[in-house]
Amino acid sequence: MTNSASPNDWVLLAIIVIGLTIVIGLSQRIDSQRPPVNPALEEEQLYLNGKTAKRISLGFEGMVADWYWMRSLQYVGGKVLNSQAAIRLDDMSALNLKLLAPLLDASTTLDPVFMEPYQYAAIILPAVNPDDAIRITKKGIAANPNAWRLYQHLGYIYWQQHDYEESAEVYAAGGKIPGAPRWMKEMGARMLAEGGSIQAARQMYQHLYDESEDDQVKQMLQRRLLQVDSFEQRDLIRQVLKDYAANTGRCPASWKDVMAVLQSRFKVEVSTGAPLDPAGTPYLLTAGGCDVDLNPSSSVPYR
């Protein structure tokens, strides 16, 4: 073997480079000629369910679980990117995510100790298919009976479905697990007493925020906490508007009419006197000055 390249070597090298260039060109041409993917085919059910995939994974089930997990993230991410509307993490019902449950199901069947897909199922699936969200989380509890966080997720799903009794039971059961924080039992009691209250919502979101390690989930919960703050603010503003109407016999014509009262309790926009929501956007005076609403440009979730 000699180190110096002969002219023949250069010819062969040139053939390789030219050949690769042609291959790239042809690939691009084939891609451009390919008909667009039929969304119906793209949404076809998974060929393998979790149990079959586990059986044939030959000891690589952890890696296959990761693959299903990443695929579920890409699936949701792709749908969000293709969607024109602004999509929130906890309300993706408009995206028709019918493959998400089977993907998360497969991932958790392959690796039942993998907690992240359960959290994803608890946050995203209730808006898509609450039954699947409950089924997957219950499967997680069966596989990890000592994981109190799964009880927290299940309680959250029931709470979202306004099933406060079931939510209370789940929180109470999770609170009995050794190592579970005390607030799990407290949440159970609160769900039973005042499941639909704003205070229950605040506590729910705050605990989920404290426990979550996912940045996107934290951002979503932060927005929910802002929404809870906004609900409380709007209740107070409504009371101010009501008092004004009671004193003057009419609703205020503009924020300036009640600015003096509002200023003592809220941050207000100096030029208009409008109180600012928790995201710093001025509230709107609606119903002829008798009611208050969020500004559509606000980052506080509307519902």
Added chain:
Amino acid sequence: MAETLANEKTAAETQRTGGSGRRITSIARNTFREAVRDRVLYNLVLFVLLLTGAAVFIGELSGGQERKIIVDLGLSAMLLFGVFIAIFVGVGLVYKEIERRTVYAIFAKPVGRGEFLVGKYFGLCLTLFVNVIIMGAGVSLALTYVAGGRDPLALSIWPAIALIYVELMILTGVSLLFSCFSSPALSALLTFFVFIIGHFSADLKGLANSMGSAGARWLFRSLYYILPNLTNLNFITAAAHGQIPPAMQAVTAVLYALVYVSVILTAATLIFRRRNFK
């Protein structure tokens, strides 16, 4: 006279047994050198590229689960690469020597057939050991890089790595056994089947229990016990969650593997001793 003969016999015996270890070591060392010369360890380059790519890019795709995925990917690749080395190098260990007729030169010296096989086996095991150690260090480094400092996972994965190595020891023995009486292609195929069936052991047992006929039940139960149960040695998924195999379970699994390897090597020796090289 009788005493002199007995002394000579003992001396010869001592020399023979003492020399046996040396001969096995020598064959093992040569097998390792040959594997290195055959660029078997080049797979490490691919492994390093895979891990580096995973460490750098997986964070964007995994939703914050890069540590788990690096362990799953790293240990699975370690097992997969090891299986390919054990199969494709293992099946050629004996065949190549016969094909190149070097086996005649070896057996012209005072080398037993069993010693030859055991030496070959340990040589490939040494190659796999080096491979696994370097790959394990690579996974630990990747975890340290991703965590941006000390990561407990970088240490806790090592018992699972040790069990991967033990699994590869079994497969090396199986490929050596097949290569004693079969062609390399068929040996590779059969060893791969053993690898697959080894991970289906639980199904085999379940099948045996669900069979109506006593004969079929006996057959599947026999297969379950005769074929290696490789699921006993698989702790990759648990390792990715920072779990360490229970000590008693790991020790029993290693003991099982060592006994199994001894049985395979004995069977291989038995078959190889009956082969006629004339």
